[in-house]
Amino acid sequence: MAEPPAPGGPTEEDWAAAVAAVRSLPAGGRVLLICHVNPDGDALGSMLGFGLGLCRLGVRQLQATFPGPPEVPEPFRALPGLDLLVPAAQAIADPDLVLCFDAASESRLGDLVDRLDRAPAIVLDHHASNTRFGGIHLVDPAAAATSVVAERLLTRLGVPLDQEIAECLYVALATDTGSFRFDMTTPAVHEMAARLLATGIRPGEISRRIFDTRPFGAIRLYGEVLSRTTLDPAAAGGHGMVWTYATQDDLARHGQRPYVLEPLIDSVRCAAEADVSCVVKQTGTREWAVSMRSKGAVDVSRVAVALGGGGHRLAAGFTGRGTAHEVAAAIRDELDTALIDPEVPGQAGV
Numbered sequence: 001m002a003e004p005p006a007p008g009g010p011t012e013e014d015w016a017a018a019v020a021a022v023r024s025l026p027a028g029g030r031v032l033l034i035c036h037v038n039p040d041g042d043a044l045g046s047m048l049g050f051g052l053g054l055c056r057l058g059v060r061q062l063q064a065t066f067p068g069p070p071e072v073p074e075p076f077r078a079l080p081g082l083d084l085l086v087p088a089a090q091a092i093a094d095p096d097l098v099l100c101f102d103a104a105s106e107s108r109l110g111d112l113v114d115r116l117d118r119a120p121a122i123v124l125d126h127h128a129s130n131t132r133f134g135g136i137h138l139v140d141p142a143a144a145a146t147s148v149v150a151e152r153l154l155t156r157l158g159v160p161l162d163q164e165i166a167e168c169l170y171v172a173l174a175t176d177t178g179s180f181r182f183d184m185t186t187p188a189v190h191e192m193a194a195r196l197l198a199t200g201i202r203p204g205e206i207s208r209r210i211f212d213t214r215p216f217g218a219i220r221l222y223g224e225v226l227s228r229t230t231l232d233p234a235a236a237g238g239h240g241m242v243w244t245y246a247t248q249d250d251l252a253r254h255g256q257r258p259y260v261l262e263p264l265i266d267s268v269r270c271a272a273e274a275d276v277s278c279v280v281k282q283t284g285t286r287e288w289a290v291s292m293r294s295k296g297a298v299d300v301s302r303v304a305v306a307l308g309g310g311g312h313r314l315a316a317g318f319t320g321r322g323t324a325h326e327v328a329a330a331i332r333d334e335l336d337t338a339l340i341d342p343e344v345p346g347q348a349g350v
């Protein structure tokens with residue numbers, strides 16, 4: 001069933017340009033798929049699901065990659081299509097077509113960004129903060145995940161869903177909707193989930209692997225990191241901020257990889273007394289990957305953009321510098337000037 005075009009989403013011309021770019025690939029044409037650094041379920045799932053779709057169309061010279069260390073987080077190591085992945089250093093230098101997944105800006109593509117100048121580039125994304133880089137924009141801020149855009153393009157290319165493609169797109173959709181809990185979980189999202197499930201994929205098994213399986217050491221680590229969570233009820237004009245941090249030493253002491261820190265934000269954001277929640281995760285000597293969430297009073301993507309990052313209104317991030325407390329102070333300063341939505345009551349009164 002055709003959906004009306006979303007405001008700010010791809011136009012018919014954009015879709016036609018993307019379909020034409022794929023269809024006009026020469027025989028033996030080389031395709032490079034790129035997703036954002038430190039890939040999550042949507043980045044990997046939409047990229048690999050679409051890559052498998054291109055395989056079904058007969059594309060043989062096909063690589064998928066992402067910048068940074070070529071390490072796939074354990075929960076995603078059973079995704080179909082992983083054999084398409086190559087380390088960024090080995091990615092085709094002169095592809096005939098490039099597709100980017102779930103990256104709001106070129107900075108999220110690291111050194112791979114030079115490939116965009118060498119071939120037609122189709123950008124599949126759903127971030128409102130997308131900077132419109134690349135040539136063909138399939139950017140739909142109303143889409144719950146980049147995999148929604150990927151499924152639409154596959155449909156237009158006449159690729160039927162099979163279990164492998166569906167599993168990838170399902171992981172992406174489930175990740176970005178918080179397992180179908182967030183507001184962007186529209187009827188269309190459930191309809192897409194129904195199409196994916198109709199291929200016979202097992203949602204229980206997939207969810208257990210992606211969301212509910214972590215090493216024992218990670219559980220002990222969570223205890224420590226959560227025990228140092230701080231509540232600042234006066235932050236964000238009284239809407240409150242709750243935050244914690246995890247250092248590389250924390251990871252080392254518990255023998256854990258950085259990916260295990262990703263679910264922590266979902267525990268921290270439970271605090272009823274705060275609209276804004278943050279987890280500050282050390283990535284280098286004075287460098288931190290920051291995850292921010294809002295319950296609605298604050299547009300955290302504005303805060304993230306002001307601090308050099310990006311994201312969505314209710315979920316955003318950036319790279320922080322200094323000590324963890326300096327990063328938190330920078331967020332607090334930015335929150336003081338951030339746009340506060342007067343329609344949303346302060347969390348302290350809820």
Ligand code: AMP
Pocket residue numbers: 104108265290291292308309310311312315316317318319
């Ligand atoms: P996360 O907290 O990592 O789940 O990220 C939440 C949202 O913020 C996602 O949509 C990311 O794309 C975006 N985001 C996170 N970190 C950055 C960053 N350093 N630069 C731009 N966007 C980011």
Ligand code: MN
Pocket residue numbers: 036040042043102
């Ligand atoms: Mn992502």
Ligand code: MN
Pocket residue numbers: 042043102126144145146176
């Ligand atoms: Mn996404």
